[in-house]
Amino acid sequence: MKSWLPFKSHALTMRYLFKGLLGYILLFNYAANAVDIQQIHQAAQSTDVTVSQAQAADIKAKQLTAALVWHGSSSWVSAVTRGAEDAFADLGIKVVAITDAQFDPAKQVADLENVTALKPDIILSLSVDGTSTQASYRKAISGGAELVLLSNPIPGFEQGKDYVGIVTDDMLGMGKAAATLVADAVNGQGQIGMIYHDASYFITNNRDQAFRQALSAYPKLNVISEKGFLKEHETSNIAAAMVLQNPKLDAIYVSWDTAAEGVIEALRSLGRRDIKVITHDLGINNLLDMAMNGNMYATVSDRPYDIGETMAKLGALSTLGHQAAPFTIVPFDTVKRNNINAIWQQAFKKPVPKLLNQALTQ
Amino acid sequence: MITLTTNINSVKKFAVKREAFIYYIFLAVLVFFAILLHDTAFLSLDNFMNIVRQTAPITIMAVGLTFALAVGHIDLSIGSVVALSALVGAMLLQTTGIPIAVAGALLTGVAVGLINGVLIERLQVSSLLITLGTMGVVTGIARQISGLESVPIINSDFTAFFGAGDIFGIPSLFIWTIGIAAIAYIAMKKLAFGRHLLAVGGSPKAALAMGIKVTRIRLYALVISSAAAALAGLLYAGRLHGARYTLGEADLLTVIAAVAIGGTSLFGGRACIIGAILGSWLMGMINNGLILSGFSTNEQMIARGVILIIAVAIGVKELKNG
Numbered sequence: 001m002k003s004w005l006p007f008k009s010h011a012l013t014m015r016y017l018f019k020g021l022l023g024y025i026l027l028f029n030y031a032a033n034a035v036d037i038q039q040i041h042q043a044a045q046s047t048d049v050t051v052s053q054a055q056a057a058d059i060k061a062k063q064l065t066a067a068l069v070w071h072g073s074s075s076w077v078s079a080v081t082r083g084a085e086d087a088f089a090d091l092g093i094k095v096v097a098i099t100d101a102q103f104d105p106a107k108q109v110a111d112l113e114n115v116t117a118l119k120p121d122i123i124l125s126l127s128v129d130g131t132s133t134q135a136s137y138r139k140a141i142s143g144g145a146e147l148v149l150l151s152n153p154i155p156g157f158e159q160g161k162d163y164v165g166i167v168t169d170d171m172l173g174m175g176k177a178a179a180t181l182v183a184d185a186v187n188g189q190g191q192i193g194m195i196y197h198d199a200s201y202f203i204t205n206n207r208d209q210a211f212r213q214a215l216s217a218y219p220k221l222n223v224i225s226e227k228g229f230l231k232e233h234e235t236s237n238i239a240a241a242m243v244l245q246n247p248k249l250d251a252i253y254v255s256w257d258t259a260a261e262g263v264i265e266a267l268r269s270l271g272r273r274d275i276k277v278i279t280h281d282l283g284i285n286n287l288l289d290m291a292m293n294g295n296m297y298a299t300v301s302d303r304p305y306d307i308g309e310t311m312a313k314l315g316a317l318s319t320l321g322h323q324a325a326p327f328t329i330v331p332f333d334t335v336k337r338n339n340i341n342a343i344w345q346q347a348f349k350k351p352v353p354k355l356l357n358q359a360l361t362q
Numbered sequence: 363m364i365t366l367t368t369n370i371n372s373v374k375k376f377a378v379k380r381e382a383f384i385y386y387i388f389l390a391v392l393v394f395f396a397i398l399l400h401d402t403a404f405l406s407l408d409n410f411m412n413i414v415r416q417t418a419p420i421t422i423m424a425v426g427l428t429f430a431l432a433v434g435h436i437d438l439s440i441g442s443v444v445a446l447s448a449l450v451g452a453m454l455l456q457t458t459g460i461p462i463a464v465a466g467a468l469l470t471g472v473a474v475g476l477i478n479g480v481l482i483e484r485l486q487v488s489s490l491l492i493t494l495g496t497m498g499v500v501t502g503i504a505r506q507i508s509g510l511e512s513v514p515i516i517n518s519d520f521t522a523f524f525g526a527g528d529i530f531g532i533p534s535l536f537i538w539t540i541g542i543a544a545i546a547y548i549a550m551k552k553l554a555f556g557r558h559l560l561a562v563g564g565s566p567k568a569a570l571a572m573g574i575k576v577t578r579i580r581l582y583a584l585v586i587s588s589a590a591a592a593l594a595g596l597l598y599a600g601r602l603h604g605a606r607y608t609l610g611e612a613d614l615l616t617v618i619a620a621v622a623i624g625g626t627s628l629f630g631g632r633a634c635i636i637g638a639i640l641g642s643w644l645m646g647m648i649n650n651g652l653i654l655s656g657f658s659t660n661e662q663m664i665a666r667g668v669i670l671i672i673a674v675a676i677g678v679k680e681l682k683n684g
Contacts, residue, residue: 073505073510075509075511077510198658199659228659230659230663231612234649236416236601237416240416240650241412241654244406244408244409244654245402258608261604262602264603265603268525268526268603269412269526270408270412283512284511284514284604285512285514285602288516292516353511355516356514
């Protein structure tokens with residue numbers, strides 16, 4: 001049907017009007033990340049964070065305590081915790097509390113208040129929302145606790161004064177590595193879909209952005225569809241719609257592992273075993289798919305155990321007056337079928353699950 | 363006598379109208395997206411199968427919840443039952459066969475439903491509070507037994523039967539949806555059990571006076587609600603080739619919205635199985651249409667709310683005109 005407006009049809013007119021209306025309703029944009037991403041370029045390496053025997057003896061003599069105030073719980077967080085606990089045990093530091101905010105800032109505020117009552121000397125934490133938890137962190141460190149942060153900065157906090165430093169993934173390197181894997185999956189030429197995390201979250205935003213930038217260096221890789229998601233369970237519907245609209249897709253990038261599970265499921269349902277999926281992090285379901293030569297082509301994994309270990313060491317060293325770098329980054333690995341076993345053990349410091357091992361040996 | 367008959371007829375008419383409400387809404391949204399997305403594959407059979415497949419667990423939970431709502435109970439524990447039953451099924455599949463895994467998962471649901479029912483009847487406390495409590499307990503157990511790890515499933519027969527496979531060329535999730543809907547429809551409309559459910563939901567005292575075993579009927583309703591959630595858990599596990607403690611956690615509000623839009627009263631006495639199915643497909647269709655339309659995530663959230671309100675308004679207008 002012809003439209004009286006300068007668009008091809010009433011349908012197109014309706015769509016533009018609808019989008020315009022929504023654009024008006026949406027008066028705000030996400031705030032830019034509080035930290036200049038360029039700082040990550042000058043970050044220290046976790047492998048350089050070492051505790052000498054003399055320092056270890058001094059730390060042990062202090063009989064310190066520590067608390068781990070996490071944002072949520074997952075196998076990844078459990079590996080970070082294990083790394084921290086092992087490093088603390090080596091240094092004679094007692095872990096007095098481990099909390100899980102379940103991604104709720106209000107719960108994290110309560111957790112911080114409860115932990116503060118225990119007067120820990122070191123706090124390792126990932127802030128769910130720096131703005132709303134800032135006052136509670138301030139109270140926790142006012143008693144003298146050394147605060148080491150995981151990934152997310154806290155607005156208004158000064159490194160070296162309010163907190164020791166931030167330990168994080170090599171987000172830029174991981175995004176770039178994912179782009180290389182996508183190019184590898186399609187032999188340097190093809191149609192790419194991108195399913196990105198559409199929320200303000202330091203790590204995922206930077207990884208996704210680094211992926212975008214790195215992909216632009218490949219002239220024969222065309223990103224023909226980009227769709228965002230808020231919750232992991234949304235990705236199945238998004239992937240199904242993306243493939244329906246773009247049947248010629250060769251590969252899909254998804255922000256992280258559990259979000260990629262929905263994409264794999266949608267591709268299986270649609271019978272599209274030819275579309276490769278590339279993501280970040282390690283998860284047994286997708287690794288099984290990779291082991292069984294399914295849609296999962298490759299992933300980029302950080303090293304959660306090493307993150308926990310590095311945070312613990314930095315916290316302990318700071319009690320001796322050691323100054324840390326603003327950012328300390330932990331290395332990453334690219335994972336394909338042939339190195340799943342080795343990388344899993346590197347990341348989690350434990351053997352691969354039995355089922356995955358079986359699939360790999362078949 | 364004439365007045366009484368007239369009253370009964372007008373009540374019946376209202377009930378029929380109330381059930382027709384979802385058809386108007388469904389049609390309105392379908393036409394809206396058909397026009398908006400006429401140049402995409404929205405109206406294709408593949409896309410409708412996508413919607414049905416994606417909403418299958420929601421639909422089955424909605425059908426189950428309709429039974430609980432019919433007797434005047436709300437069941438907030440269904441999301442957590444999805445996760446626990448899927449995990450139980452996936453764990454059993456690692457050491458046993460499909461029948462035991464499926465039975466274990468379904469019995470998990472039945473057990474939670476029984477606990478809900480017995481606690482509500484014994485303590486005479488609101489179902490809202492009891493199921494809120496069991497939701498916490500069941501979620502905690504799911505997290506505990508899984509150690510927060512995914513439990514993968516590599517049994518291809520299971521994943522085909524409960525997930526992305528086809529049976530005689532028809533997607534198994536579609537067959538599950540239609541099969542459960544048919545059983546629920548017959549139970550609600552054709553059997554005495556359905557009439558008893560609605561009688562208990564409408565007026566427990568009157569139902570008791572009619573000789574209906576009110577406590578037992580309420581217990582059955584909660585068991586059905588929970589067992590349906592357990593089946594939804596198996597469908598999720600089949601689709602995703604594994605189970606995770608987070609399965610179903612985002613579904614509760616969608617299921618309640620689907621059932622309510624479908625014409626079932628949240629306070630008992632009125633239930634509509636077809637409405638619950640169309641309600642869940644409506645929610646799936648809105649999600650699907652908005653993704654295909656290319657809106658950003660924020661725009662989709664706003665549009666979802668706007669479309670729902672407009673659709674409900676159109677439905678109400680049509681009812682008044684009718």
